[in-house]
Amino acid sequence: MINWLRKKFKGDRKYFSIVFFIFLIIPVSGIITNHFIESTKENWFDILTNKINYLQTSITSDFNKEQKELINTVSEIKSKLLKNLSDSEESYKAFIEILNDKNFEKYSLEIFAPNGKLIAWSKSVIINQNELFPLPAPLGDIYFLEKPLAYYLSLIDTIHIDSDIFYVTASYPIELKYTLTNPYYKNINFSDKCSEKYSIECMIDYNPFTSPSKDGKKFSFELLNNNEKKIGLITFNKPTLVAELNSIREISANIQAILVFIALILVGYGLKTDYKNLYSLKIKFTLWVLYLTIVRVLIYLLDIPSRLISGPLSEPANFSSTFAFGIVKSPIEFFVTNFFLVLIAIQFFRYSYRYLINRESGNQSLFLKIFSLLLTPLVFLLIRGFAASIRSVIFDSKLRYFKDPNILPDFTLLLMHLNILLIGFAVVATILGLMNILLKLNGFNSKAHNSKLLSVGYALVTVITISFYYLSKEPLVNFIILIIFILTIIWVNYQTIIKSLNSVFNYVLILLIGSIFSIILLNYFNSKLEKESLKTTAYELNRIDESLIKFYLVDLINQSLTDPQVISSFSRRDLNLDALAFIQWSKSILQRESMNSFLAFYDRFGNKSGSFEIGLSPKDKIVPSKISSADEVIFSDESKNPVEKNLVAVKRIYELGIPRGFISAGINFNISKLAASEFPDFIESNLSILNQVVNIKQLKIFLFVNGELAQVYGDVFPSREQIKLMLSSKLDSTFNDGWLKINFNGENYETYLLKTTNNGNEFLTAISVADKEFSWNLFNFFKVFFVHALFILIVFIVLFIIRIGSINYTFKTKLLFAFLLVSIIPVILLAIYNRQIVEERSKESIFNELKQRADYVQNHIQSQLIKTKNRTIPQAALNASNELKISFILFDGTEQIFNSNENYLRIGLLDKKLNSDAYYNLHYLRLKEFLSKENINEYFYDSYYRQINLGNKEFILAVNDAFNKIKIPFSTTEIDVVIFGIYSFAVLLIVLFSTIFANQISLPIQKLTKATEAVGKGDLSVQIEHKAKGELKELLDGFNLMTMELKRNQMELAELERESAWKEMAKQVAHEIKNPLTPMKLAIQQLIIAYKDKRGDFDKLFDKVSNTILTQIDNLSQIASEFSRFAKMPSLKIEIVDLIKILNETVNIFINEKAKIIIQTNLAEALIEADANQLSRMFINFIRNSIQANASKIIFTISRIGNEYEILISDNGTGIAEEFRDKIFNENFTTKSHGMGLGLSIAKRFIENINGKIILDSSSEKGTTFKVIIPAYDKF
Template sequence: MKKNFRNNRIYFYLMGAICSVIVFYAIQYGANRYNSDLALKNRFQRNLLEQQMMLQDKSQIITEIISDSSISNWPSLEVIVNAEGIFAQIFEDDTLIFWNSNHIRNQLISLRKPLIDTVIREKTGWYLVHFQRTDNFKIFLFKRIKSEYPFENKFLPSVANSDFISNDNIQLTYNLDEASYFINGQNGKPIIGLNFDKETKPGAEVIFCLFFFFLLAYLMFILWMGSLYEKYGNIISNKRFLFLLYIIDLFLIRLADYYFNFPSILKHSFLFEPKFEIMAGMNSIGDVIITLILLVAIFYKFIQLVQKGKIYVHLKYRYFQHVISLTAMWAVTIGSFYIIYHIISGLNINPVLGIRLAEPENILSLFTIILLNVVLFLMVRSFNYYSLKQPVGYIYKLLYFSIIAIITYAYILENQLVVISGFGFVILLITIFAFLKDTSSLKFLKYLLYLIIFSVANTLIINEAEHDTKDISQVRTANYLAQKNDLNLEMVYSDFSSNITSDSVLNLIIENYPVNPEFAINEYLKSNYFKSISGKYDIQVTMCTDEELLEIQPEGILIGCDEYFSSLIRDFGDSTEVADLYLQNSTPESIYYIGLIAGDMLAIPEAGMNMYIEFYFTYVPEGLGYPELLVDNKTLAYDLSGYAFAKYSNNKLVYKFGDFSYYTDYSSVRNFPIGKFYNYSDYRHLKLVTDEGDTLIISRPVAKMSEQLATFSMLFLLLGLTAITVFILFFSKKALAYFALSFRTRLQVFFIATISVTILIIAIITTYYAENSNKERIVTQLNEKTYSVLIELQHKLGSINSFDEYQMDELQPLLRKFSLVFFSDINIYDASGKLVASSRPEIFRKGLLSELINPMAFEEIYVDNKLFYTAEEKIGEMAYYSSYVPLNLGDNEPIGIVNLPYFARQTEVKKSYFEMIFSFLNLFVIAGILGTFIALFISKLLTKPLVVLQQNLSEIRIDEQNERIDWVADDEIGLLIKEYNQMVDKLEQSAELLKHSERESAWREVARQIAHEIKNPLTPMKLNVQYLEKAYNEDDPSLKDKIRTISKSLIQQIDTLDKVAEMFSDFAKSNIRKMNQVELFGVIKSAMALFKNYNHITFDLHHDESAYYTKAIEKDLLRVFNNLIKNAVQSMEYADEGRIDITMTQSDTHIEVKISDNGKGIDTAFKSKVFQPYFTTKSGGTGLGLAIVKNIMNETGGSISFESSKNGTTFFLKFNRCNESK
């Protein structure tokens, strides 16, 4: 079957490419149809109707349950609605008696129809709602269609519910006039409009699938083209030129693919979005992967040609070709490291550590890094095959790489670490080449060292790229924070102030003030003038009159409205280029403007009335608990999470944010450099001076050693698994042979497995214990905090029986103060589960949570009468722990519930958890590597006597003196060696007896054969002598002529006897002869010269320019090749065009010579007798030629074999290789 594949692989590869293209376009066609706007709309319509019917069915079931008792059946209701992801609210006489989510506000509204299904827009997204009234019960059921939040960040994604539609690009609208499609309810009337906010593209899964078949077609086409070159490449004799054509063809294919953007569906996907600044054609992940596949094909083809002897080093140009190969090795190494550096820089994340690994870009980046290392490894193999065996020394290579590294850094690439890493990489590799031979005992160690070197080099590049990327981001963030002015806002405000006088609608609203509240003015300004900045800034409009007072919270101070704003502008404001717009001296993390619109610019009936407009924006939300949740990526240019920063003014610390403990006095940081990075106290700092002369310091934590080392550990595991997978898939026979474990290998596997399994078990147990311990610690701390807050609240609130008895405007400032003391946000709910007050009201105001309590907490405390409840809750994708306790005051009856959502400690736990994972990963890999080295050493030490025993057993000869083994230890191995020594003694005795018997038998056979060979010439000699005697007796007159003729004949017969005697002498020679170093190439050339007069025969000698040395007797080797070439020539005696091909190849240990002819071949019946003495198929032969050849090859320690068919015969000779004498 393998032979059929080789013969038909051109068609196989072509069909593979065609099939891959067909599958590609089939998937593309199906994806386009499936994801078309109309198809999405139809699926949405169908699914919505199904969900409406489901909600109606659930509503009927709920009606049956609550007809008896509502509260007692709370668990049953939860089971029904939670199973389908339904949010429910049930009212009895306008009192909420059941709800299962605090993400939807109270829906008690007056509805005229007894049954209505519609779509509503909540602050957390769009919902399909079903309402049913039954007796005195009102049932609301909700099913989320799509989540949409007022903020956009990693915790609050806009995601469509797959029960309705699987595309996140949909936009729902109430305005049917603006809708592209209408979605109808069960009555056939539109209930919502549907738009698609951008061109609908296939999902990541489809793109991945298309990319896979595109690469498969690409690869099959390359293999097809390579097969064409291999089949028809004999037309061009120069294989180097042929290989160059192959590279040019691949380059042209890549050029056409790149410039014609084929296929467009992939080239316009996220795979080919430019992210890197490498070079043309390698600016995206997809481009890099395609280019790397072409490089893999080139290196693989090169290795094939070198292995087959099609490309070799000419002795005349060896130094030039060696420079070319070294330069190519350097270029590929530096290029690979350069690409890895830019991949990490373009991602702004380290994909190796598995953080956010589910994102498609990170998966592909990780795949690209692994593919780059495959290219590097193939380059190493190519270099090893092509130039390692050439007579160029280690020092020469070291010197050359040193020079080229200096040139690269000075004139080509200024990235110091890439050059240094590349230099260290190639130096370590050539060191391994020079000092570790590719023997079976060292092969595993060699590849282990390869894996370590590859992992270390990649780790250095990845960590440096990540470090540089963070530095660049820190510089940008620092410059961003140092900016005080927002030119965009000032331009918008300038347009507003110039148009305000002529705005009749605004004047009409103001004329009706205070009938129209400030809220209406605020909304009008945001929708008509400040729409472009309203998403970024909190905008507040305040109308001030002379008599109007403002109450400053939490102090409760009363101050005149105009006086308050005037003092802010006078004391803290700076004028801008826009009239009456003032920039307040705000902290670095915020921007605060106040705009003044004087009454004379407006149609204000009341004299002295002014309009103040406040614009406030903060990069980092204030307070505890939810800061990352309240960040809006749509308005935030830079992510400030993970940073700390401080502002110094007049040599004093005036503002500080983050975990770093800054000095309060500027003198302590005065000597730190300005505009440059410096490391201090495990943080990396950057100090800038603002335009106002203040100093801004922005800091980030320095990556810990465990995290940096974890990159190496992960790379080591990934590259190791890749190598093992490739080895098993593509070299399955070798894999099976390797897994036929020897005793030494079993020892190594046992040591490595024991260490690995032990560390893994310890890691799993410790991680599990640490995670549970941290959770228990959090719950305990949260419990303590909650009861502490409860005690303080009981003390402050006194003995009230209801929240109606307390000044509610004082409760929120009190909770905010407690939140800062106890480092946790605080919420208070009343006995009905409705929010009373919160230290973080914006969470509820923005709609991230409703005013309703977590229903499970309400059930546990008010239904099951629990004293404490802790649960893990979620807002969007942010998970946190939250505790609840009943608030008992005057009559010991709970008037409400106190809730503490707790974030701060969880962030630390998550960070420490990852650090622990990294530490165990590092321990696992490093211990595994050390254990492997120890296992290699110990296994070699333990098996050394067995190896000695094995070698001695393999060298036992019955006709030679065998060595005994000296072993002093009296252990199991000692007993085994003792038995071996006894066997050697017995073998020597048996050998003597056998030699005596064989000697007698051999001499009898020799005597018989000698008698036969001598008898043949003696018979004619006897006849000639008798004939001469008769002529002499008869006085024959021609006696003289007869004496001359008969003498000549006798001499010929005597020469034949001499030749026979010489051949028997050669065959019987002793094997113990001194052998010298012989250069085989010269011997073969001498043998070929003897047959140069055979004009009908063409001789071809294939070899590279290296020397072929072996230990032998030159005269014997010449006889070997003379015999074999003579036999080949005789087999083509009657051929018109004969051909003899001699091919020489060598490895580290052996030299192989292949002699092929196109003669008549050897009959199958005679193949087993070819090397037997006296066997011949020629009428004039002795039958000793090939027997002598076989004997000589055995004497040299080599071997000979052959293959023959009717089309010719090939002899294979294998010699032991020795190094050239210095």
């Protein structure tokens, strides 16, 4: 049984066996799923109980972690206070330093004296003076503290210092009541955190007296504090049986989908060997495309990425295309599709390259040339498809790649950048493969000179591409991009087929070209989108009519009335109605669209009881009698002119049929007040429909009514000539719109004009945006290229390690690194220094600007108090704020007595207390002025404080840049754009020139190294051609002279050795031959004497002499054989060697030669029995002979035929003359002026000694081909 299993899992069969088991598991998983479903139904009560217990335990554990963190923080503060308050003179300084420690920045910390006076506090103050007593909770007990805009987890404790008891309070927000749509708002909500973590709808009631829910679908449990006292109630929806069963089915479906996907992948692995054994490249590529297409369609049908990945990566709003029935419906699906396209493109490029160089051209028929002409338009279609893909990336996505000046993208943008790189690589590789096929169909021969063919072929591709560009109704790319792209493709194609770059560098080069042109197209279509957005903005501005504004107002009123707290607020006096109005406004579409508006509450007598307004103030009193008693919204139009829309809506509120009050909302739409010009940055929305593509603050908008300029938005006012130009511009007769180029203050602006009519008035809306500066274009390019470069670097390193095995630090590499190190580090340091200088100057500008505004305010208030003796300081401050249009805060001691933005103070967004750092520096250190960094949520701003004297009393004046818009000469954003764009361009030039210089400097050294290796392997014919000067020239000339002398000395030495050997051999032969001749002579003489003497034993003596002579003749024959063996080659060191490995090592010696050496084989290895050194010398001799015959291309083709390896050595040199072809293997024959003529003779003798053969296959003026056949090593 075990042997049977081993047999089934042997080789590629194991993959099919696994696939078989997977398809058995799939129906089994279905059966198991049904079992789980039935079991869940039967045991649902127990399962539900366990789930509820788990949720209760988990949520309680999470809440206890929050409590523990608060307790540890208070303990740490107390220990630091006790440790640092030994010196009473420095006590307040210690208070300030400890409470404002960065480790406690998320907490609101206060220290109260024994009498309840607030004596020290952190930057954020939650518990103010007179709010400590009566204590809201026992000392040491954690409790929920409700404030107008948030709930806080709080703790009050005591600390004993010098026999006094001080109160320490610590609080941090656990849930914010309001929401804002901007990057400065950080949502803090423990309920949402639990809901997201446990996939339930969780709600927290922060009232300790709330009763559990009686709804059977919900479960409630008490939240206990550190002393096991109830402080709140958590309620969540119980898990339902339907949801649980759906979850089981979904998990089962996910597992089955993954199993099917794995099975299909394993099928591909199982067919890998059969696929490799296919000979036809066409069939292999067709099968490859078919297999990948099936896998991709299956992934789409199984919805695998979306099943496994949720969030922004699978969000269609981030990218979705209708391509191929919606197969690309999210960024992750786009990545999967691009991955498969890259796999197809790589194989297409590889196979087309092999098709180009592996096969002989043969006779080219007219049909193939016509077919190539029909294929050529595919180049343009691929470019257009590439452009269409990038256009879809821009237009079919809510992502904006160049809107914000952020260098580092988030993960979603990072994936999209990778997608853009992949599709660029796939298109470039496919076009290069197509060009290879076109060249081959037109007769490209890898052995011949193809300059004329290449020139004609490239020119034909260019002409046809340009022709189709002009024939196309919508080519998508402009002419300049098309020309640069096609010329770059031609250059890369030439590099890959003529210069014979390493394949690793080919792929990196394709990635680089794909990256550059994908970014160029991305920037190009983004400019198109920005231009199109001017039209969208114009239409949206004209779309905001009275009916839309009414819809917004009704929506806000109805939304507010769904909140029970709003209804109850009319009968309660303990609520901050200003904060309640802000909370409702923050959740409305008015905040999202950043519209000047208000929301106000009125009592039943029409008196305003609370409101939030921004850019539009509500009335302090309304007339109840004018408002209908019906349940409807009453509108009033308070517009002052036809171009302004100022609508107010009011609705009467009833509670249990009793009128309680009124709720009112208003919107003021005015072009001159667009872009939230009156909004602080921390309130402004970043999701406004007018702010989706181009920041509306960069636009200049002009509204003409009946030919007169009525409203202007922006800091540019057009001249008479420019107004006349806009009014007289010719517009499209169908859409009444048009485009115009206008120059404002030396800058060119793209302007869109739209004419509409309304109520008998003719409106002309002109929207202008400045053309981007060169620094911005550089920044946009390099911020994407920077990400692409990281991916390309990763690919390069991986391929480099795979192909070479380890990184080799050559002289060129070290030289390049040295150049880059010496050049780039100063550039980076200079960029950092420049940025720091600009940042310091920006801070200085902000400080000076705030200081100057404080001067204005101080002088204005002091002037009022001098002129009007009975004017109070708050009245004077109010006048100063209104007249100077400067926002400021005035403190008497630590308490505010005036705030220009009182509405934000009323709702609780601003602290009432003076900043503790400012108080310490101004009051205790007696500094004249102080600049502090403060924040509202995640929005950070600068506040300037100074002491001023008003009416012989000290006050503290504060001016900040949160409410005062400050323009500085160079912002950090602008300098980041300039530095990153220009310095990245400089670094790119440095890398380019450093690579060129490193190559130029190291090239002679590389040539010298390879030539030395060749000499070491016995090739003394090598000569280094160079144009070097100076010491390198002397070195290379010396090397050439050395090899010539070595060769001459070798020839002379060989001649001397031959002469010496022949002399020694002659002596030895004479000596050896003399030895057997002497006994032969004596035996013959003895035989002659016996014959003359007629001796009787002559016959016997004749036999003896004959035997002696025959024996000596055998000795002579043996001596002759031994000398014959001595004259042969030295003995070979036969071992098992890899023919392909030896050939690759030999070819590397000639890497710097002008001749292009190509090894063509489908074999991974070719094992033979031979002498490795003799084999390498044979290949060196062939290559050297080809180079000396002026060959520019040498091709080694290795194939296995039966039990033999056939090596074809072809070149495109001058060939061998016909009269010499029969003599080339003869010893001492040569056609060169130098050399001994032993190369081919020795090669032939070596090959024959290992039972192979070598023949001259063909030779002509176009080149020579030798065929070498060597027996393959038989492992068995």
